[in-house]
Amino acid sequence: MVNTCLQEVPLRTVQSFGTESIDDLVTSEVHEQYEEQGYWIAPKLFEPEQIERLRGAQERLWSSDYDHDLPSQYGIQKIDQESPSVRQQCNGFWQMDEIRKAVTAPLIGAIGGRLMHSDIVRLWHDQVVYKPGLGPEGACESAGNIGWHQDYGHWQCSSTRNMCTAWIALQDITMDMGPMLMIPGSNKWGLLEGSNTFGQKDLSALREKFSSQTHESWQPTPCLLEAGQVSFHHALTLHGSGPNLTHEPRMCVISHMMPGDTTYRGGHMWHPNLVFLGPEAQDGQPFLGPYFPRIWPTDR
Ligand SMILES: O=C(O)CCC(=O)C(=O)O
Numbered sequence: 001m002v003n004t005c006l007q008e009v010p011l012r013t014v015q016s017f018g019t020e021s022i023d024d025l026v027t028s029e030v031h032e033q034y035e036e037q038g039y040w041i042a043p044k045l046f047e048p049e050q051i052e053r054l055r056g057a058q059e060r061l062w063s064s065d066y067d068h069d070l071p072s073q074y075g076i077q078k079i080d081q082e083s084p085s086v087r088q089q090c091n092g093f094w095q096m097d098e099i100r101k102a103v104t105a106p107l108i109g110a111i112g113g114r115l116m117h118s119d120i121v122r123l124w125h126d127q128v129v130y131k132p133g134l135g136p137e138g139a140c141e142s143a144g145n146i147g148w149h150q151d152y153g154h155w156q157c158s159s160t161r162n163m164c165t166a167w168i169a170l171q172d173i174t175m176d177m178g179p180m181l182m183i184p185g186s187n188k189w190g191l192l193e194g195s196n197t198f199g200q201k202d203l204s205a206l207r208e209k210f211s212s213q214t215h216e217s218w219q220p221t222p223c224l225l226e227a228g229q230v231s232f233h234h235a236l237t238l239h240g241s242g243p244n245l246t247h248e249p250r251m252c253v254i255s256h257m258m259p260g261d262t263t264y265r266g267g268h269m270w271h272p273n274l275v276f277l278g279p280e281a282q283d284g285q286p287f288l289g290p291y292f293p294r295i296w297p298t299d300r
């Protein structure tokens, strides 16, 4: 059990890294890494107290103890505490204040803005993900897998592929924990056919499917993070993850960000976010308003 009575500490800022400008953190080497490999692992952006509070918020979420009654358009996920399946709540920020603070943290937005080359950053949606610990005997269980996918494969109703995800580790993420795996360079392969495969479990079949479309080298690289560290990836970077073979759950909170001028690209794939554009949504309609909070510049 985690301690949920921890003191609230202020979120980290650019200055807390001993620098004045976000460009001292997101340097030209960082841009190069992000553009060449499709992702970048940032230093610790969250303090241990914040991580502990986020873990508490996540545990409360899974036991239906919410800060706010009204769930997002995804509704309330029914959780079977004994199941080996991945638990996923999208737009957890509607229900838990601590999750809202993390996925809209100004530093996350400032970094996302630099990586997307956008002055304004909004939340596209968030995810709270919990991968149960199956123990070493769980190696053949695929329920905890997250299929190889491209985020934009799911987001084709958005006017831009230039979207960026921040994945916040709520504990040290080790190799046996089913870390997120990236395919470096896949951000340059374009949008692959049928890449909206987050929910599929057969990683080998997906690898086969995507490798045969590109014939590029496929070198899964794990994002091994310390608690409070954050990885940032491009919406075209292929990624997925395997089973958690430890006895601890793997917990993270994810902020999917978009440039502030992102609009609806009509006639493509449906997405739950489209409900907020209303029944007469028009191609080119902006994703604005409280459903898509502005993260950067901060309005708090
Ligand atoms: O948690 C994982 O393994 C995958 C998460 C993911 O798909 C994402 O952050 O875009």
Ligand SMILES: [Fe+2]
Pocket (backbone or CB within 6 Å): 149, 150, 151, 198, 239
């Ligand atoms: Fe993803």
